[in-house]
Amino acid sequence: LAPIGLFGISLTDDSSAARELPYGAYTNLKFYSYLKELYGDFEGTCKAWGWTPPEEEVAAEDLPLNPYVQVAFHRFLEKKYGNLEEVSKAWKVKLRQFAGATQATVKAEREKGNLVPSNDVAEFKAAFQGDANTDDPFGRITRASVKAAFDAGIPGPWIDAQRFLELEWYNDIADINRASQAVLPDSWVGTDASYYGNGIAECFSLVPYVCPYYSHTALKIAVARGRMSKPGCYGVCLGSYGGKPANMSGRRGQVWDVALSGGTGLYYWILRYYALGPELTLSDAHALYQCEVIEELDGGLGEMLATCPPVFSPIALLRSQNSGLCDQLEAKEQPVTNHALSFDAFLGAMEDLTLNPWIITAEDLESGWLKRHPVKLLLLPGVNSMSEAEMEAVRAFVNGGGVVVADVLPGRRFPNGTPRSQAPLAELFGVQYTPLGKDQKAGVRGIMTGKSAPDGGELSFGEVLADVRVKAGTATALGTVEETPVLLRQQVGKGQAFLFNASFSSYSTYRAEGGDMWVPWSEVMKSTVSAAGLERPYPFTSQGKDTPGFRLMAFDNGRSTLLGVTDTGCADFGGLRRPLEITLPQASYVYDVRAGKALGKLDTLKVDLPRSGQRVYSLQPYEVRSLQVRLDKTTCGGGETVVLTAEPVIDPAGKRDLHFLRVEGFDPEGERAEMMRRVVQCPEQGPVSVPFTFAYNDQPGVWRFVVTDVSSGVSRAVRLQVKGGTR
Incomplete structure (x- = not known):
C-alpha cells in the first residue's frame, strides 16, 4: 500500500458468506469449535438441534466426508509427495490448498478417467486405522448430513452453519484489517458495494471501512454501527467503469445520501483490467457529476458533516441476524412479513417522524446495551428468532418503563431456527399463541380496520396479512383482520407493549405512494412514539399537509444544529419543486449552507425543494x-x-x-x-x-x-x- 500512496483496500465486492458448509475439512473443524462454544459438547449440540447425525456410509472407493479423516489423508499426501505442488502434478489438478483434495475432486477426476486420486484414496484407506480425532462424533456433522437434516425438516444444523459462515466472513475482513494495520497503521481494509446480508449490522461493527452504495438502509446501518463502535470511513464507494449515460444521477444522490445520513467519507474506485498508468482518463458521462459534488463537499461542508455527530433518538431498532436467516424457514408458512422488509418499514417510519434510531444487534441486547443507554422505545421488526438472554432484556426494559413495539410476535424460534412449542414473549404482549398444525398457514389476508389509539377514530388500512396463531389475552385489540386481533397493546409494569400482529412492512410501499393509504399506519406510529414520551423533533408538512417523502437528519453542533434535508420522492406530488414547511424546536438564525445565504431568525423553515434535491441548514442561537x-x-x-x-x-x-x-x-x-x-x-x-x-x-x-x-x-x-x- 505505502509505496503507491494508497490507504484503503476493498477486500470484497458483490460478495457474501457461503450458504453451505464447504466440502473441505478445515472450515468444518472451525465449525465444530463454534458449536462447542454454543452448546458445550456433541450431546448438547444434538439436544439443541433435536437431531443426532448418523454414522457416515462410505463406498469402498470413496474418501469419507469426515473432516478428521480428510486431514489424515492430506498428511498422507504430504508425506507421499512432499508438498502440495507435487500432489497437483501427480493428480494433474491445480490444488491451491490441501483442503481442495476432497471426495468431490477425487470423483470428478475418476469420471474423467484419471485414477491417480482414487488410487491414493485406496492406498490411504488400506493403511489408515483411524486415530483419536476420527473417533470424535462431531466428524459426522458434514455438508451432506446438515443438508439431509434440513431436507428432513430439521433446521438447527442448517441455520447454525449459516450463522457460523457469516461470522467467519466478516471476521476474516476484521482479521486482515488488523494484520494490515500492524504493518501500516493508517491503512484500512473493509468491504464496499457488496454486503447486504443478514449479518450486516455485525459486519459493520467490526470493519473500519464500509461503503455500501446500493441501499439507503445498508448505509444507515453502516453509519449507525460504525459510529457506535470505532472511528473509520463509513460512507459511499463511487466508481467509474464507462458506459454510463450523461444524465445518470443516482451516484450524485448517493454522495448526498452518505453525507446527510452521518457518513464520514467516500472512496472512488476505477475498474480496469490492466495496471493504472498516466494515460488514465475519467469519462465525463460517469465521473463529472460525482466530482462536482465531491468538490462542493470538499469546500468545508463535508468537514462540517463528518465532524458534527448525527443526533440519535432514544430509540433502539433491532437488526436480528438470526431472524433474517430464519426467514427461509418462515417462508413455508405464508408469513406475515420477513425481517428485512419489516426493518425497512420501521426505519422509514422513524424517518417520517424525523427520528433517528440506534441500530442494535442481538449481542447488544444480550450484553445489557439497553441498560447503558437512555432508550425509551425498542422496535422489534419481523423478529422471529431470539435467545433467552435477548428476551429477558426486553422484559426488563418494558418492566422498567420502556415501550416495546413489534409487528409480529417475537422469539417464536430458537436462535438456530428450531421452533419453540410456545412463544415466551406472549405474556409480555398479552396474547395467546397456538403453533400451526400440519399444512396450516400463518397468514390470513383481509381488510384491516382499527384505531391508532383507544380514543382515536376508526381507520381503514386496506388489505393486510395478520397472524392467525395470535389471539388477544390480557392485551386490548384496537383492530381486526377478519376475526384475527391486530393493534394489540397492554401496560406491563411501568412500560407498555405494542404488537401489531399485521403486515406493517406494507408501510414502505404506502410511504412511497403517499395519499390516504399512508395515513392510518402513520397515525399508529405517532401513537406508539407518543406512548414512549417522544416528540417529533422537526415536524414537517407539505402545503400544510402531513406527508412522507422527506428525510431530515440533525447533526449536533453544540448549541447549534446542522439539518440535512432530502426529497426522497412521493407519488402524490408530481411537480418539479416540492414545498416543505419544517417546524423548528426553537427560533434560530437559519442559514442555507449550500447557497451561502442567511434566511433570518425563524421558528418555521419554508422551502421549495427540487425533486431528489438536498439542502443543508445551519440553525444557530446567534x-x-x-x-x-x-x-x-x-x-x-x-x-x-x-x-x-x-x-x-x-x-x-x-x-x-x-x-x-x-x-x-x-x-x-x-x-x-x-x-x-x-x-x-x-x-x-x-x-x-x-x-x-x-x-x-x-x-x-x-x-x-x-x-x-x-x-x-x-x-x-x-x-x-x-x-x-x-x-
Whole structure:
C-alpha cells in the first residue's frame, strides 16, 4: 500500500458468506469449535438441534466426508509427495490448498478417467486405522448430513452453519484489517458495494471501512454501527467503469445520501483490467457529476458533516441476524412479513417522524446495551428468532418503563431456527399463541380496520396479512383482520407493549405512494412514539399537509444544529419543486449552507425543494454578522510567508460553536490557485491563523484571498501585492 500512496483496500465486492458448509475439512473443524462454544459438547449440540447425525456410509472407493479423516489423508499426501505442488502434478489438478483434495475432486477426476486420486484414496484407506480425532462424533456433522437434516425438516444444523459462515466472513475482513494495520497503521481494509446480508449490522461493527452504495438502509446501518463502535470511513464507494449515460444521477444522490445520513467519507474506485498508468482518463458521462459534488463537499461542508455527530433518538431498532436467516424457514408458512422488509418499514417510519434510531444487534441486547443507554422505545421488526438472554432484556426494559413495539410476535424460534412449542414473549404482549398444525398457514389476508389509539377514530388500512396463531389475552385489540386481533397493546409494569400482529412492512410501499393509504399506519406510529414520551423533533408538512417523502437528519453542533434535508420522492406530488414547511424546536438564525445565504431568525423553515434535491441548514442561537480578516503584511516576495488571520463575528458575542472557514487564493488573472486553498477549523473564541508561502515563480501582481464561513456563507476578501521572484 505505502509505496503507491494508497490507504484503503476493498477486500470484497458483490460478495457474501457461503450458504453451505464447504466440502473441505478445515472450515468444518472451525465449525465444530463454534458449536462447542454454543452448546458445550456433541450431546448438547444434538439436544439443541433435536437431531443426532448418523454414522457416515462410505463406498469402498470413496474418501469419507469426515473432516478428521480428510486431514489424515492430506498428511498422507504430504508425506507421499512432499508438498502440495507435487500432489497437483501427480493428480494433474491445480490444488491451491490441501483442503481442495476432497471426495468431490477425487470423483470428478475418476469420471474423467484419471485414477491417480482414487488410487491414493485406496492406498490411504488400506493403511489408515483411524486415530483419536476420527473417533470424535462431531466428524459426522458434514455438508451432506446438515443438508439431509434440513431436507428432513430439521433446521438447527442448517441455520447454525449459516450463522457460523457469516461470522467467519466478516471476521476474516476484521482479521486482515488488523494484520494490515500492524504493518501500516493508517491503512484500512473493509468491504464496499457488496454486503447486504443478514449479518450486516455485525459486519459493520467490526470493519473500519464500509461503503455500501446500493441501499439507503445498508448505509444507515453502516453509519449507525460504525459510529457506535470505532472511528473509520463509513460512507459511499463511487466508481467509474464507462458506459454510463450523461444524465445518470443516482451516484450524485448517493454522495448526498452518505453525507446527510452521518457518513464520514467516500472512496472512488476505477475498474480496469490492466495496471493504472498516466494515460488514465475519467469519462465525463460517469465521473463529472460525482466530482462536482465531491468538490462542493470538499469546500468545508463535508468537514462540517463528518465532524458534527448525527443526533440519535432514544430509540433502539433491532437488526436480528438470526431472524433474517430464519426467514427461509418462515417462508413455508405464508408469513406475515420477513425481517428485512419489516426493518425497512420501521426505519422509514422513524424517518417520517424525523427520528433517528440506534441500530442494535442481538449481542447488544444480550450484553445489557439497553441498560447503558437512555432508550425509551425498542422496535422489534419481523423478529422471529431470539435467545433467552435477548428476551429477558426486553422484559426488563418494558418492566422498567420502556415501550416495546413489534409487528409480529417475537422469539417464536430458537436462535438456530428450531421452533419453540410456545412463544415466551406472549405474556409480555398479552396474547395467546397456538403453533400451526400440519399444512396450516400463518397468514390470513383481509381488510384491516382499527384505531391508532383507544380514543382515536376508526381507520381503514386496506388489505393486510395478520397472524392467525395470535389471539388477544390480557392485551386490548384496537383492530381486526377478519376475526384475527391486530393493534394489540397492554401496560406491563411501568412500560407498555405494542404488537401489531399485521403486515406493517406494507408501510414502505404506502410511504412511497403517499395519499390516504399512508395515513392510518402513520397515525399508529405517532401513537406508539407518543406512548414512549417522544416528540417529533422537526415536524414537517407539505402545503400544510402531513406527508412522507422527506428525510431530515440533525447533526449536533453544540448549541447549534446542522439539518440535512432530502426529497426522497412521493407519488402524490408530481411537480418539479416540492414545498416543505419544517417546524423548528426553537427560533434560530437559519442559514442555507449550500447557497451561502442567511434566511433570518425563524421558528418555521419554508422551502421549495427540487425533486431528489438536498439542502443543508445551519440553525444557530446567534447571528454571524461579519468576518474579520487581515494579513500580517501588505506585500510579499517569492519564498516568503504571509499569515492570514480570520475570525467570525457573532451577535450576541461569546463562544462559538463549530465553524469551518474556507480560504481561497486567486492570482492576478483571477484564476483560483488550488495550492492556496484551505479549509480550517475555528477555535471557540479568537481568530484562526493560516500561513501561505509563495513560490519564486508565482505570478507577480495583486493576489486576492477570499475567506468564507462555511456555515453562514458570510465572506470577506483581502488583497496582497506579490513581487516577482529573484530566482
